[in-house]
Structures are given as structure tokens and as C-alpha cells.
Amino acid sequence: MFETVLIRSRATPPEPPRRRGATSLEPERDRFGLLRGVLAAVPWLQVGLGAVIVLLAGLVPWGTGKVLTAMDQQILAVDVKGDFVGDSRVAIERAAGNWIGKSYFATDLSEIKASLERRPWVESAAVRRVWPDRLVIDIREKKPLAYWTDGRLVSRTGQLFAPPNPEVAGPLPRLAGPDERVRDVIAMARTMSDRLVARGLGFSGLALEHRGAWTLQLANGIEVVLGRDQVEQRFERFMTVYENRLAARSNEVSRVDARYTNGVAVQWKAEAEASGPKS
Known part of the structure; x- marks a missing residue:
């Protein structure tokens, strides 16, 4: 008599569907791995600080100019100091009067100095601003x-x-x-x-x-x-x-x-x- 032998085996799961035309059996590579590595190597804190500094450096002159423009006044008076023998205080004040009404900040003090030192008796002239609307000129005559x-x-x-x-x-x-x-x-x-x-x-x-x-x-x-x-x-x-x-x-x-x-x-x-x- 034939004996009936029943052999049980584990069910084999069906293979996943293969994409048509695919032949590689290797796992798919991470497309963004290189980009993530580059980004991770960048010192973002230092970059951020540098950008802030550059931005501030550009804004400071602009802001300073705006503040000075808002604060600017006209020159309303000129004070002349010094001991005079050959020249006269009145004559120098009259010469410096050409700058009355000019901008307090924009006036070139070196131009005033050079102009006064062309006078025959003047050895040297020191010019300074006194806020808010005054110039002070110190004259030293030739001896x-x-x-x-x-x-x-x-x-x-x-x-x-x-x-x-x-x-x-x-x-x-x-x-x-x-x-x-x-x-x-x-x-x-x-x-x-x-x-x-x-x-x-x-x-x-x-x-x-x-x-x-x-x-x-x-x-x-x-x-x-x-x-x-x-x-x-x-x-x-x-x-x-x-x-x-x-x-x-x-x-x-x-x-x-x-x-x-x-x-x-x-x-x-x-x-x-x-x-x-x-x-």
C-alpha cells in the first residue's frame, strides 16, 4: 500500500515587482548625500556674522551721512584769535567772512587755512569748528x-x-x-x-x-x-x-x-x- 506523506513547507513570499527595464541588483544611491556633506562642512555661524558685519559696514556711512545732514547748520560766526602787529583782526575777520553761511560740516577747513596763510603777515593759521555754528581761527604772525x-x-x-x-x-x-x-x-x-x-x-x-x-x-x-x-x-x-x-x-x-x-x-x-x- 502506498503511504501518503504530507510535507508542509513555509510559504515563499512573492518577489517584488521589478521595474521594467531595470537590470541593477545594487541598492539605490543617495542622490543628496554629497550636497548634505558640503552643507554640513560650512561654518554657518561665521558666515552669518560676516554677512552682518558687511551689512553694518555699508549702513554706517549711509546712516552717518543722514545724521550729519540732519544736524548740519550754517556757519554764523567766526572768532579770530592772535596777537597782531602787521595784520589786523578786523581784516582777517572780513576775509574769513566769506565762509559765513556755508555748511558747518561740508566746509573745507584746509581751504580756509591755505587762504589765510597767503596773507603776507600770517605765519600760520589753525582753524577749528565749534558746535553748532562757529569757526575759531588762531593766527600766528611772522616776527x-x-x-x-x-x-x-x-x-x-x-x-x-x-x-x-x-x-x-x-x-x-x-x-x-x-x-x-x-x-x-x-x-x-x-x-x-x-x-x-x-x-x-x-x-x-x-x-x-x-x-x-x-x-x-x-x-x-x-x-x-x-x-x-x-x-x-x-x-x-x-x-x-x-x-x-x-x-x-x-x-x-x-x-x-x-x-x-x-x-x-x-x-x-x-x-x-x-x-x-x-x-
């Missing part, structure tokens, strides 16, 4: 040291200038020479002036000719010819002769020529008058 060739003045810093009113400088020594040698003349004049004052004599002037010869003028009217060479030695020789032989008769001396090797030649006033033209 004249002596009269120069052709009626000009020379300042203590060696600047030559030609103001319209040089006479307001008062009694000053008279210096002369080529313009390019002005500092040499000043240096020699200071040396001789100090030596004269130490001996009780007054300095009146010094001239340097184009060919290089020096001539000294004393306050008592005596002219001293020193020439081109060994000027300092000749000056010392004159001083020695003057103290030993001429001081007692200084009012009779007209001119001293120190261009000699061992002494000086003296021209007396009587001789000068006698040799002069007769009327």
Missing part, C-alpha cells in the same frame, strides 16, 4: 627780524616777505644780499651783533654784495668794510683796534677798512666831508 633789500622784511625764521606796511615793524637792523643767501646773512649778523653787544656797541646793519664782500654798519654810524676773505678775523681785528684806539673818538670816525693784513685804515668824518662834493 620781523630786520629790513631786507628793496624794503622787504625778513622774519626770524628766515622768510622774506613783502607786506604793504613794512614800516609797522618799527626800528630794525637793515640786512641786504642775494635772496638765496638770506640765511647766511642772518647767521653772520647774529654772530657780529652778539660780539658787538658784549663790547657795548650797537649793531645797525650788514650787507653782502653779489661778489661776496661784507660791509658792517654800527649803531653809532661807523661803516666797517670787511671784504670777502677772512671776514671773521678781520672783524676781530677791527674790534681790537676800536677798543684800543678808536672808542674815545668814535664820534669822529666815518669808515674803517679792515681789509689790511696788519691793521685797519680809518676815514675820519672831517676827511669825508672835505672829500665830498661841494655845493
